Amino acid sequence: xxxxxxxxxxxxxxxxxxxxxxxxxxxxxxxxxxxxxxxxxxxxxxxxxxxxxxxxxxxxxxxxxxxxxxxxxxxxxxxxxxxxxxxxxxxxxxxxxxxxxxxxxxxxxxxxxxxxxxxxxxxxxxxxxxxxxxxxxxxxxxxxxxxxxxxxx
Amino acid sequence: xxxxxxxxxxxxxxxxxxxxxxxxxxxxxxxxxxxxxxxxxxxxxxxxxxxxxxxxxxxxxxxxxxxxxxxxxxxxxxxxxxxxxxxxxxxxxxxxxxxxxxxxxxxxxxxxxxxxxxxxxxxxxxxxxxxxxxxxxxxxxxxxxxxxxxxxxxxxxxxxxxxxxxxxxxxxxxxxxxxxxxxxxxxxxxxxxxxxxxxxxxxxxxxxxxxxxxxxxxxxxxxxxxxxxxxxxxxxxxxxxxxxxxxxxxxxxxxxxxxxxxxxxxxxxxxxxxxxxxxxxxxxxxxxxxxxxxxxxxxxxxxxxxxxxxxxxxxxxxxxxxxxxxxxxxxxxxxxxxxxxxxxxxxxxxxxxxxxxxxxxxxxxxxxxxxxxxxxxxxxxxxxxxxxxxxxxxxxxxxxxxxxxxxxxxxxxxxxxxxxxxxxxxxxxxxxxxxxxxxxxxxxxxxxxxxxxxxxxxxxxxxxxxxxxxxxxxxxxxxxxxxxxxxxxxxxxxxxxxxxx
Numbered sequence: 001x002x003x004x005x006x007x008x009x010x011x012x013x014x015x016x017x018x019x020x021x022x023x024x025x026x027x028x029x030x031x032x033x034x035x036x037x038x039x040x041x042x043x044x045x046x047x048x049x050x051x052x053x054x055x056x057x058x059x060x061x062x063x064x065x066x067x068x069x070x071x072x073x074x075x076x077x078x079x080x081x082x083x084x085x086x087x088x089x090x091x092x093x094x095x096x097x098x099x100x101x102x103x104x105x106x107x108x109x110x111x112x113x114x115x116x117x118x119x120x121x122x123x124x125x126x127x128x129x130x131x132x133x134x135x136x137x138x139x140x141x142x143x144x145x146x147x148x149x150x151x152x153x
Numbered sequence: 154x155x156x157x158x159x160x161x162x163x164x165x166x167x168x169x170x171x172x173x174x175x176x177x178x179x180x181x182x183x184x185x186x187x188x189x190x191x192x193x194x195x196x197x198x199x200x201x202x203x204x205x206x207x208x209x210x211x212x213x214x215x216x217x218x219x220x221x222x223x224x225x226x227x228x229x230x231x232x233x234x235x236x237x238x239x240x241x242x243x244x245x246x247x248x249x250x251x252x253x254x255x256x257x258x259x260x261x262x263x264x265x266x267x268x269x270x271x272x273x274x275x276x277x278x279x280x281x282x283x284x285x286x287x288x289x290x291x292x293x294x295x296x297x298x299x300x301x302x303x304x305x306x307x308x309x310x311x312x313x314x315x316x317x318x319x320x321x322x323x324x325x326x327x328x329x330x331x332x333x334x335x336x337x338x339x340x341x342x343x344x345x346x347x348x349x350x351x352x353x354x355x356x357x358x359x360x361x362x363x364x365x366x367x368x369x370x371x372x373x374x375x376x377x378x379x380x381x382x383x384x385x386x387x388x389x390x391x392x393x394x395x396x397x398x399x400x401x402x403x404x405x406x407x408x409x410x411x412x413x414x415x416x417x418x419x420x421x422x423x424x425x426x427x428x429x430x431x432x433x434x435x436x437x438x439x440x441x442x443x444x445x446x447x448x449x450x451x452x453x454x455x456x457x458x459x460x461x462x463x464x465x466x467x468x469x470x471x472x473x474x475x476x477x478x479x480x481x482x483x484x485x486x487x488x489x490x491x492x493x494x495x496x497x498x499x500x501x502x503x504x505x506x507x508x509x510x511x512x513x514x515x516x517x518x519x520x521x522x523x524x525x526x527x528x529x530x531x532x533x534x535x536x537x538x539x540x541x542x543x544x545x546x547x548x549x550x551x552x553x554x555x556x557x558x559x560x561x562x563x564x565x566x567x568x569x570x571x572x573x574x575x576x577x578x579x580x581x582x583x584x585x586x587x588x589x590x591x592x593x594x595x596x597x598x599x600x601x602x603x604x605x606x607x608x609x610x611x612x613x614x615x616x617x618x619x620x621x622x623x624x625x626x627x628x629x630x631x632x633x634x635x636x637x638x639x640x641x642x643x644x645x646x647x648x649x650x651x652x653x654x
Contacts, residue, residue, distance in 0.1 A: 008581070008582040009582070012579060012582035012583065016328065023334075023346070036607060037608065038603075040338035043600045048327075054324040058321060061320065069582065072377050072581070075373065075376045079574070082369065086549065086566060090564075090567050091563060094563070106547075110546050116542045125546070132554060140207075142558050
C-alpha cells in the first residue's frame, strides 16, 4: 500500500476528533460519579476521550505516512435526492398517508441517477408504490393509513 | 443420546409448516440479495427485522438466519458467472470460478460450489449442535467482570480481522459505542445526549444505524460512477462435474470445512478470512499451483466450503455468549431482544425448542439452497438484468418504510440519512462500517458490565485481573491488539486482503 500525506486520513481523523470531543463536552454536563459508582457521564467521557485521541493519531499519521486513498467525486445529485426523499418520507407519511408519500419518495429517489428518463421514473415509482402497498399494508397489516389527514376534505 | 433427543426436538420444531415456509422465504431472499450487487444481507436483515415482530420468535430467527447463509450461496453464483462477487467472501471464488466459466465449465463450477457449501453447511451445523451446549455451560459461570472482558475481546478481535487500518477500525468501534450511549442511562435514568427529544430517550434504534451504514451509504457509493453493467452471461450446461473433477474436489472440501468451522467462530467477518485462508492453503498444498487463477476447481471447492462452514459456526458465539460475530448477528441480537429473549447461555435451557429448532432449520435451509440454486440457476441469472435505477429506489423506499414501522417514529427515518451520510464519508476515507455497528450493539453491554463489576467489587478495578477467566480473556485481547497494530503482521494481513480488491 502506498504511504504518504493522506487527505482521507486527515478527514477521517478530524471527524473522529470532532465527534469524540463533542461527546466529551456533553459528558461533562452529566454527573461523573466515582469509579465505584459511575455516574451517567463517566463512560461516554472515557470512550469519547479515547476516540478523540485515536482521531488525533490518525490525523498525525495522515500528515506523515497515511494510507493514500484517492477521494472520488461525491455524487452531489444522488446525495441531495436521497436525503430529500427520505426526509420527505419521514415528515409526511403520517400526514399524507402511505400511498402518496411512497410514490413521491420513490420518484424523488429516482432523480439520484442522471440516466433515468421522466416517464420511466414515473413508471418505477408507481410500480414500487403498488408493490410496497401490497407487501406492507395488505400483506403485513402495517397500520399506516393509505391516505392521510392532509388529503381528507 | 442427549444430542439425538435435542436434534429430534429441533427437527420437530423446524419441520412445522410455517417454519419451513419462512426458512424457504429466508434462503430465497438471501440468495436474491447475494446475487444482486449493491445490497447485502446486513441491509436486508435490517429492513426485514420490523416485519418479523409479529412472528413467533423461532420463525423470525429461522427466516433471518436463512437470509444470512442464503446470501453466501447467492454471492458465489454471480462471482462465478459474471466475475461480480455479490458478497465479500465470494471474491476469492471469482478468481478460479469465473475462469472456469470462461472456459465453458460454469456448470461444474456452480455444482462444486453447491456441493461444497452443502457438505460444509451440514458438518458445521453438527459442530454447532455439539459445541454449543458445553460452551453455554461455561458461559453460565460468567459474572459481570468476565462479560466485560469477553465483550472487549470480541470487539478487539473484530479489528484484527477487519481490513484496512487498525487505528481507524478502533476509532470506528469507539464511535459505535458512543452512539450507543445515547438515551436514558441504565442505572440513574438520566437522559444522555438526547437534546430534550423524547423520542431519543430509548436510544437510537440499531436498525436505523444498520440501514444507514449498509444500505444508504452503499447506494451512494454505487451511484458515484454509473456505468452500464454488461451482464454477458455464458450459457450454463453440463452441470455435473466429471469423474476427474469429483476426485479433485474431495480433499479441498474437507479442508475448507475444517478451516471454515474454526475461523467462523472469530468475530468480525470470519467467513471472509476463512475463504481467503482456504484458497491460500489449497494453492500451497496443490501439486499444480500454476493452475490456480486459471480455472482450478480446487480454488472453488475449498473457499466455498470454508465460507459456508464459517457462516454456520458464526452462530456459536451468538447462541452461547450472546455475542454477535458479524453485523448480521448483531441484528439477530436485536431480534432476540424484541421477542423478549436475552441472547446468551440461558437460551439453550430456557428456550430449547427455539435453540434446537434454529440449528435444525439451518440444515433444512442448506437442502433448500441446493434445490433452489442448481435447477433454478437460470432464474438467478435473469435477476442480474434488473437495472440499478429500479433497484436503488426500491432499497431506499423499503428502508424508509421498514425503519418507520419500527416505532412509527419519524426520527428513526431521519436517523438513516444521518448514519448513511456519516457512513458514506467515513467509508470513503478508508474506514470499515462493520466495527462501528458491532460497537454500537456491544457498547451498552460493555458499559453495563463494567459498572456492575465495579459496584460488586466495591470500586476495585483489579477485579478484571484477579478473576482468572477475565484475566485470560484480557490477555488474549491485548495480544490480539498487538498483532493487529504490529507492522510486520499488518503487512501480511494487507497481502491477504489485497487480493480482494
